[in-house]
Amino acid sequence: MPTPSAHATWQPASGLALLLGGMAGLAALQFLPRLLVPAEQGLLALLALGLTGLAWRWRRVAGAGGGVVGRAGGKLAVLAALGLALGLLWAQQRAAARLADALAPAHIAQPVEVLAVVDGLPQALQGHGGLAGRRLALRLLERPPGVPEQVSVSWFPGPGRAQAPLAGERWRMQLRLKPVQALQNPGLPDAELWLLERGVRAQGTVREGARQAAAPWWSLQAARERVRLAIHQHVQEPRARSVLTGLAIGDQAGVAAADWGLLRDTGVVHLFAVSGLHITWFAWLAAGLVRLLWRRSAWLCARWPAAAAARWLGLAAALAYALVAGWGVPAQRTVGLLAVLVLLQSSARIWPWALALSLAGLLVGLADPWALVTPGFWLSFAAVALLMQAAPDERAPPDCPWWRRAGAGAWLMLRVQGLATAGLAPLTLIFFGQVSLVGLLCNLFAVPLVTSLLVPLALGGLLLAPLWQLGAWGVDLLFAGLELARRLPLAVWWAPQAPAYAQALACAGLVLVLLRLPRALRLLGLGLLLPLLLWAPARPAVGSFQLSVIDVGQGSAIWVQTAGHDLLFDAGPRWGGDSDAGARVVLPVLRAQGVGRLDALVISHDDADHSGGGASLLAGLPVRERW
DSSP: OHHHHHHHHHHHHHHHHHHHHHHHHHHGGGGGGSOOOOOOOOOHHHHHHHHHHHHTTSSOOOTTTHHHHHHHHHHHHHHHHHHHHHHHHHHHHHHHHHHHHHHOGGGBBBEEEEEEEOOOOEEEOOOGGGEEEOOOOOOOOOOOOOOSSSEEEEEBBBBBOOOOOOOTOOOEEEEEEEEOHHHHHHOOOOOHHHHHHEEEEEEEEEEEEEEEEOTTTTHHHHHHHHHHHHHHHOSSSHHHHHHHHHHOOOOOOOOOOOHHHHHHHHGGGGGGGGGHHHHHHHHHHHHHHHHHHHHTTTHHHHHHOOOHHHHHHHHHHHHHHHHHHTOOHHHHHHHHHHHHHHHHHSSSSOOOOHHHHHHHHHHHHHHHHGGGGGGHHHHHHHHHHHHHHHSSSSSTTTSSSSSHHHHHHHHHHHHHHHHHHHHHHEEEEEEHHHETTHHHHHHHHHHIIIIIIHHHHHHHTOOOTTHHHHHHHHHHHHHHHHHHHHHHHTOOEOOOOOHHHHHHHHHHHOOOOOSOHHHHHHHHHHHHHHHHHHOEEEEEOOOEEEEEOOOOOOOOOOEEEOOOOOOOOOOOOSSTTBHHHHHIIIHHHHHHHHOOOEEEEESSSSHHHHTTTTTHHHHSOOOOEOO
């Protein structure tokens, strides 16, 4: 019989193998060229059944010495394979159900009568000639067979469309729909996958519409739209108005493309764009504040320990913020992950961090299999892990002088920011192809300003509207500091998109560097980061060239590369507002392929579909000649 110590040693490893295998299975389906056919599903189910029986036989490690290690290693492999098979089967069923809710060919570009509810905040949309319209997310309550439940449509004023729909309202509409289509380019996010994850299976336009019912009083989306309207009425400056709206209700659609670029280049975009990171940080700060205040009351501590109160009230704060921010898919993932961690920490058993995070990740993946292939999941997941890693083992006693507590708090803030900046840098390089070298400096300035000033003012304005004007002044201060930081030499480092093996090695190296391991293993982790940092794409051989047509929709952008030169013919179209294909598509594609300069930019003729992105390219890349 095994000794208790040997059995206990392998128990967490067994659970970790099963959980990681399940997460790998959930993600694996997203990389297959097609769904599994029934015969393949049956074979996979039989394999899972056999692995379950084998794992049950090996539920206890027998023997001693090397036999224990050998049998335990086989058990871990069996559990990992079992988790992989079960995760793949579950993802298959979810994907099949989602893809079945598709637009039938008979309804493509044909009038469709539906009863719909506006299931999200309407977004401003600029049409041809500057015509102002709206982008609507609709959930169809009544629809013909072959029409998906969730669609995204554009609404422009015209005959039969005099009244603009508002969030939460119920409308009788005539739609003209088509399957989801989005730009597809290497190195850029997959917009079609993003819409599929959210259940949007068709796009189109509103031909006619009549309101059937106003939004009910309990409609969350209607309340968010009222808040947005109130902020717009009290704050006149467009940048401050859009930033405060994003912080208060999670609506970032109004932030200008140039402001997104500034936030991205200074490494603080996670405070505004990736809701998972923001919610995690907000929960962590709320828990710290609850712990600090709770310990001052002996009566409260006697009825509920300060640590438990901090965990649960921090989770409640995260849930409240996520609801106000719209309860989108990234917010749901983050709150679910935090809820699992709080439950595990509140249980009688001590769970290793790796096991707790893996269980949380698996549960989130079961609810949303597409989450495991999105940057938001991994950034949120890594943020939680880094905050847990940065949590101090010992805290300053409450009776120590205030300056010691203040110094300890400042050191903890610096430690957390340094660890988060260093830990998330490889992931931001993998997902976005850039690392802000001034990110630590900017986060030390921006995080306290945003979390301790701008967010409270944005939310406090719901009770006292003049606070929004104070928040607008804070936004001006924030962006002034970020502008100064971006002007520093080498503020941003761009890198080409590395192959999958380099990304996998970098992730493994990141884990080794951040864990509390011997110095030799941490140095090995640093070495594993080198393939990601040093990789450069191959160029055409001397005497040959490669021609790539970049997908920019209506318009053109053609990239010609030789052994030593890069030429771009046309720069893509200009879209509504300050958005254009040069900044949104062409420039990221070139940077992902390692292009740091252009030898020539050729504009065929002065038409917005061909020259609209030229200014953004000239601002983003050195160009030797312009024709």
